[in-house]
Amino acid sequence: MLKSLIPATVVLLTACSLSFSAEFPDFKSLPSRPELPDPLVMVDGTRVTTAADWNARRRPELQALFQHYMYGYLPPKPGKWIVEEVLFTDPTFLDGKATLSESRLAFFNPDLKHRLHVLLVIPNKRSGPAPVFVGMNFCGNHALANHPKIHIPESWVYKSCAGSENERATEKGRGTQSDAWNLDLVIDRGYALANFYSGDIDPDTADFSDGIEPAFYKQGQTSPGPSDAGAISAWAWGYHRVIDFLVEKHSSAIDVKRIAAVGHSRNGKTTLLAAAMDERIALAIPHQAGCGGTAPSRVAIDRKDVETIRRINTVFPHWFCDNFVLFNETPDKLPFDQHCLLALCAPRPVLYSNAVEDQWANPDGQFEMLKAAAPVYALLGTSGLDAKERPASRVLLDSKLGYFIRPGKHSMDREDWGIFLDYADKHFGKPK
């Protein structure tokens, strides 16, 4: 009876992931492959030549490979979730141009003590349901707008967040990231935006004791297994739960066919994984995501100018699963590279946006990933990358495999948002 309530696709996916991971070779028997693995060749060497085979065989295989060797398996969708409380609804936000609300979601089976606070801003003037950006923030929802009612997280926050005292958020942080999210611009351009704080899922500390992960452990398990979810997988789960909320509770105001996911840096790595794993995300913008996201893992391991997987696994040991550490000295043994994660988004539009001074995120390597994913877009009958070379600074390459680079540093700012909105207008159509 219970099983019949679970959608068939979920049962199928779970079954696929289990059987795949059991079959994947252990690290020692993986061959060295210094060249980028062909996204269209299966682990057993079979070449995929049709869209049907890509969708039925290679796509699920790659999804399982990335979870098995790199990110860890995303936790499943809990058996039940509810909107525990709508904290407030303010239809006068931005001089009456938008309605701002915040909802607190609770999850059961497994029962999570964590609560997910979703901040939602929807334009009041619109001719139909609005396209939406879903994003994850670094410092708490209250940092997005100086509004007295937005919830301030009780959990750990980064020391670097404005208003943070003893790694806890305070009233002083209200509105301090408004120039990163630019709600006024998003609303003026006709889009809605939903946002959540990564710490509601798993604070970005080096262990999982304060995150949702342990709630998904097997009975008797006390620490993560080699391919259990790292923080990036758990955060991607968060994107998916926000999308459940939009689809199930807000589909009259939000166009659930036009959901864009966005995130900066570590949150951008999460954005790309979330999009690769969930086709409800119709467009993705992993901004300055770099190593472990948009940039290749195959870089010379002694490079100091760009981040390597050895460096990322050392400094951020909780972002990926334990299996990934095995590849620190030999990234050439990975049976995929990051172009394959991008290819999992095909045929959907994905924009890689960057900054000239942010070489750490390897903007050149990212363009190579776009090129290497293009054959999958072609197989699916759509054009991918409309350029052979990187576009000049400040010129948006707005093909389905999109690219942008601007002068300046590692940050998300108003100029970036202008570009995100232009890119979304191109692929979603301008909101009326």
Ligand code: GCU
């Ligand atoms: C560090 C890390 C990057 C990450 C960035 C961020 O620089 O090395 O991988 O993207 O933090 O999240 O801001």
